Amino acid sequence: MKRLMNLTPSKPLSIFLSLLPFVLVFFLYGSLSNARLAENPNDKLLPSFSQIGSAIDRLAFNEDKRTGKYILWADTQASVLRIAVGVTISAALGLTIGLFTGLIPLARANLSPIITIISLIPPMAILPILFISFGLGELAKVMLIIVGTAPVIIRDIQMRVLQLPSEQLIKALTLGASTWLVALRVVLPQILPSLLSSMRFSLGAAWLFLIAAEAIAAQEGLGYRIFLVRRYMSMDVIFPYVIWITTLAFLMDFSLKRLSQVCFPWYHSNENGK
Incomplete structure (x- = not known):
């Protein structure tokens, strides 16, 4: 008799089980929305799917009369650029400093x-300091992402370097390699997959810091739009924006995972559906 922990679902069953929670949430929301709107047609807390669809059409496929922009795409461009710059700089700092401190005891x-x-x-505690120091422009928002994610990536990379077998480093030094060559040819190739993993795990925090910064001081961005319309209880706008932010975060995470699998297949050889 097979134990429950040893039962592995087939591919079709796995897909079905993955989709089932989303389907249940969809129908649960539809039922609650219909019940509230039947009681009060002007209720704004749980808008109907048609109301949400109308809001998406207005924001994504119709030019704003005041700015001449498609609001959703303008907000998306602003937010994605900020988070891409912030996470990329954090990754560069994490790789450089983490490798340096992990390999050199004095450092x-x-x-x-x-x-x-x-x-x-x-990081949220020093947000006012960042705005005072760097102003209310793009730099303060990017700096918040860097301050919130770079130290964590640095510590993770440092730990990964320290976990490398010491025999590898000793053999390279015995063969005449310098510290720089050991870092470049022995350590760096082995920690690059860990860097991509650290970037993936930092995305959630990076989005949190970005939304907070945009909510306080921004003229466009996904977080700015959510906090702008909250005063009007525009849940038909807030819900799509939250879903869109989640989708963007998922796509970024998936892209980094695929990049790691393509570039470093040896690192993922022992994974089992992760």
Whole structure:
């Protein structure tokens, strides 16, 4: 008799089980929305699917009369650019400093304490400092993402370097390799997959910091639009925007995962449906 933990679903069953929660949420929302609207047609808390569709059509496929832009796509462009720049800079800092501190004990003793302290500072607590220091423009928003994600990536990369078998480093040094060559030819190829994984795990926090910054000081962006319409209880706009943000985050995560699988298949060889 097979134990429950040893039962593996077939491909069709796996797809069905994956879609089932979304279908249930869809029907549950439809039922609750219909019930509330039947009681009060002017209710704004749970708009109908047709109302949501009308809002999407207005924001995504009709030019705004005031700005001449398609609002959803303008907001998407602004937010995606900010988060792409922020996460990319964080990844570059994480790779450089994490490799440096992980490989060189003197650097680790000097920099690890301050990096640990910075990583424990709630980024939202220093948001006013960032706005005062860098103004209300794009730099402050990007800096919030960097401050919130770079220290975590640095610590993760440093840990990955320290986990490498010491025999590899000793053999390379015995064969005459310099510290720079060991870092470039031995350590770097092995931690690049970990860097992509760290970037994936930092996306959720990066979106959180971005939405918070846009809500406080921005003229366009997905977070800015959500907090702009909340005063009017425009749930027909807020729901699609939340779903769209989630979709963008998923696509970014999926893209990084596929990039890692294509570039570093050896790293994923032992994965089982992860």
